[in-house]
Amino acid sequence: MKFAALLRSAALVTAVALIPATTATMAQVDGRAGPEFAKLFAVFQRVKASYVEPVEDDVLIRGAIDGMLAALDPHSAYLDGGDLQRLETMIDGNYSGLGLSVVMEDGAVKVVSPFKGSPADKAGIKAGDFITHLDGTLIYGGSLDDAVAQMRGPSGTSIKLTIFRPGRDEPVEVDVTRGVIELEPVTHELGAGNIGVITVNEFSADVGADVFSAWQDIKKEAAGRVAGLVLDLRNNPGGSLDESVALADLFLTDGRIVSQRGRARGETMLYDAETVYRGDMAEGVPLVVLINAGSASASEIVAGALQDHRRALIMGERSFGKGSVQSLLPLGPDAALKLTTARYFTPSGKSVQEGGIKPDIAVPQISDPDFALRQKYQTRESDLRGHLINELGIKDEEMESDSIADPRFQLTSAQLEEQGVKDFQLHYAMETLRRTTKSTVALRPAKR
Secondary structure, three states: OHHHHHHHHOOEEOOEEEOOOOOOOOOOOOHHHHHHHHHHHHHHHHHHHHOOOOOOHHHHHHHHHHHHHHOOOOOOEEEEOHHHHHHHHHHOOEEEEOOEEEEEEOOEEEEEEEOOOOHHHHOOOOOOOEEEEEOOEEOOOOOHHHHHHHHOOOOOOEEEEEEEOOOOOOOEEEEEEOEEEEOOOEEEEEEOOOEEEEEEOOEOOOHHHHHHHHHHHHHHHOOOOOOEEEEEOOOOOOEEHHHHHHHHHOOOOOOEEEEEEEOOOOOOEEEEOOOOOOOOOOOOOOEEEEEOOOOOOHHHHHHHHHHHOOOOEEEEOOOOOOOEEEEEEEOOOOEEEEEEEEEEEOOOOOEOOOOOOOOOEEOOOOOOOOHHHHHHOOOOHHHOOOOOOOOOOOOHHHHOOOOOOOHHHOOOHHHHHHOOOOOHHHHHHHHHHHOOOOOOHHHOOOOO
């Protein structure tokens, strides 16, 4: 039942769109592949007969499947057991653990991002950290399922994490007490000067409706008219394609939001404004969207749509650059294939694959004492082994930012802390909105 519910809700743009098992996109095996299958079977038989220890059939078959998909791109995968449970948790769930989004990268467990307010977040674990040991036991080279299972556990129990932080010479050891993690995809607050802030941590179910509700709450809390709104999509790795469309639709009155183009019939789809919500819910209110290198996929769809329509000023750092769509293909009652089936494009026809979304105003997170080191070792889609190539052929140097020091961003993290600024990017966005008028780019209509 849970797996069926998961499939019904999984139109994800980490990206994942659901395709029934009976779809015509399940290609027939080319007859010319027969000799290649013979090679595969020959290897299987030789390993079974000659390997130094007995090997179960399911181990070899799973290894062959994983290797086949790994040869395609970093995002295609076979999902069962713990993998499907993690996907279910991402969509709608809660669990006892540390509150970390992690991936396996070259045999190492890498932190994509800690959930805001989670035990991991409070313990100071940061995006980009590599977890090498759990309670003193090396986990490098093991499975992601095993590592996640060890990190989860009863609320109130603790675990010691040994972390390699790029740029640091010595590993960091952190004791983290597990807690009940209730995923909170949308949070909001009202800042000084009647500037609203809505943070979207992931694109799980009902995010569009949750953002709409948050906006209504902000208007009630404001003493008079809301002067501006910050939509914070930093470190948001993506999620539901439908919810990314719904969120962008909240701020647009017409026009294209995103298009996806694939090789198979039915994989080319267009998504327009006014499909989910009618009108701009915050009409007349200046909007800033915050992104960084952790903003991927669904986050980039929203940022790209609002940027192309000139509805928002995009601020922060260049996004991750994941411009592909994965389809979830059921394989029986408790397994599925997550397969890359399409690329997506912003309203102007731009693919964010590799290049990402470039902010209108680049604002570094100088309140982070590790910012310089983190930038040096930052990982984006273009750094992943086997990533899809941008169809437009954009050269790497054209995606790099210049190295000229900006006089606006010369304060140190210690100096900012003395001023009470803990999040410089958010602070800068709110200060910008306090000075914003209706003639600014954040409200300028796109040329038709």
